[in-house]
Amino acid sequence: xxxxxxxxxxxxxxxxxxxxxxxxxxxxxxxxxxxxxxxxxxxxxxxxxxxxxxxxxxxxxxxxxxxxxxxxxxxxxxxxxxxxxxxxxxxxxxxxxxxxxxxxxxxxxxxxxxx
Amino acid sequence: xxxxxxxxxxxxxxxxxxxxxxxxxxxxxxxxxxxxxxxxxxxxxxxxxxxxxxxxxxxxxxxxxxxxxxxxxxxxxxxxxxxxxxxxxxxxxxxxxxxxxxxxxxxxxxx
Numbered sequence: 001x002x003x004x005x006x007x008x009x010x011x012x013x014x015x016x017x018x019x020x021x022x023x024x025x026x027x028x029x030x031x032x033x034x035x036x037x038x039x040x041x042x043x044x045x046x047x048x049x050x051x052x053x054x055x056x057x058x059x060x061x062x063x064x065x066x067x068x069x070x071x072x073x074x075x076x077x078x079x080x081x082x083x084x085x086x087x088x089x090x091x092x093x094x095x096x097x098x099x100x101x102x103x104x105x106x107x108x109x110x111x112x113x114x115x
Numbered sequence: 116x117x118x119x120x121x122x123x124x125x126x127x128x129x130x131x132x133x134x135x136x137x138x139x140x141x142x143x144x145x146x147x148x149x150x151x152x153x154x155x156x157x158x159x160x161x162x163x164x165x166x167x168x169x170x171x172x173x174x175x176x177x178x179x180x181x182x183x184x185x186x187x188x189x190x191x192x193x194x195x196x197x198x199x200x201x202x203x204x205x206x207x208x209x210x211x212x213x214x215x216x217x218x219x220x221x222x223x224x225x226x
Contacts, residue, residue: 004158033213040123042204042216043159056213091158103149104214106158 004107025094035091134192138205145207
């Protein structure tokens with residue numbers, strides 16, 4: 001499978017715990033995006049990388065959230081001291097940096113439930 | 116599987132009918148638009164895109180219309196099938212940096 005893969009697909013945690021999600025983008029894509037989606041809403045932009053550089057972060061990304069893409073390939077999204085409001089689907093997407101190819105390819109998402 | 120968008124606007128059609136899903140976008144500077152389909156428990160899947168210098172683009176069974184004057188986008192699905200049942204999102208892109216998604220529409224296709 002050469003699509004975007006995310007792990008884990010589901011995570012249940014207790015409030016206050018830390019969680020980490022991993023995303024492996026399509027191999028030739030140098031842009032990687034993180035989105036959050038809650039029930040009944042469209043995906044909301046969190047942050048994106050071009051290669052290993054994090055170019056933009058949304059105001060939604062509080063200090064408890066950190067994303068990395070150390071070698072310009074896979075990325076991790078860590079949430080520290082989780083809160084119930086963090087419960088959502090975390091979607092990763094990748095794309096080519098070429099402005100003529102704006103399509104984002106999404107993974108299946110990592111669903112987080114904070115109890 | 117878990118439902119996406121329990122409180123979304125819903126369009127119910129019969130199999131074989133044509134469906135039209137509408138979207139209003141917010142930024143007149145947006146230069147690229149995409150329609151995505153999202154099935155329950157899955158990530159969004161690309162359907163069709165259109166650039167701001169076009170007003171119509173056709174794919175297989177789908178057509179996207181763009182009206183920049185009123186900032187309106189529509190997705191037409193011909194001969195709708197039960198497999199088309201999903202939530203549909205439009206997304207706008209400014210400068211090919213990131214996509215901003217609109218509120219989705221749930222399409223229910225009855226056999």
